[in-house]
Amino acid sequence: MIQIIPAIDLIEGKCVRLTQGDFNQRSEYGDPLEMALQFEDHGIKRLHLVDLDGAREQRVVNQRVVEQIASRTRLVIDAGGGLRSDEDLRIIFESGAHMVTGGSIAVNDPELFMGWMERYGPGRIILGADFKEGRIAVSGWAEKTSLDLLEFIGEYLRRGVEKAICTDIERDGMLEGPSLEIYKRIRKEHGSLHLIASGGISGMKDIEMLDESAIHGVIVGKAIYEKRISLKTIENYILKNG
Secondary structure, eight states, X not given: XXXXXXXXXXXXXXXXXEETTEEEEEEEOOOHHHHHHHHHHTTOOEEEEEEHHHHHHTSOOOHHHHXXXXXXXXXXXXXXXXXOSHHHHHHHHHTTOSEEEESHHHHHOHHHHHHHHHHHOTTTEEEEOOEETTEEEETTTTEEEEEEHXXXXXHHHHTTOOEEEEEBTTTTTTOSOOOHHHHHHHHHHOTTSEEXXXXXXXXXXXXXXXXXXXXXXXXXXXXXXXXXXXXXXXXXXXXXXX
């Protein structure tokens, strides 16, 4: 069964959602800890936490929120945003994150990223493969590179990566459905990859389609906050398929 992973994006300690990664198109949804507690109450086990301030400042900023959620819930936290150094990684793991997602660092400093892989293991280091028009994007999605998405993933698979979160920036926050065909292609070409899809989820139908396509996980953000998918519906889905 596909794992449903709610997202909490952080700006100034608040839970927000952006549209297509644009900081000028921002909606606020209150206290991150309250949201995390609600997720846990409905049977959710995993949380994707993104430090958007960190992504802009290229350092960890919102670690106190990670500490709060880690100390008050049993959610398995995967954290990203602003991870640029060994010190950033130390801070975020000591704050209670179980895993980290590295996107920009995997592009800009592959040896440092692989050093993390060797130190912490592929179970705790997730490749962030954010893309736009089939090309990898970095720096909080502000910069599109010339790197091909599938080639980028393939290279890191050969180097020992086991998990990747792939976000279609153009669909993120748009509630128009995920890039199903791209995810199917990734699964076909890189069958050993533990693939987590992100971007565009508009309702349970999208999640069910991803599940039918053998995608391992899906990150859901705005669809939850805008009540396109209720937490009770997610809870029932987990109970039915778990």
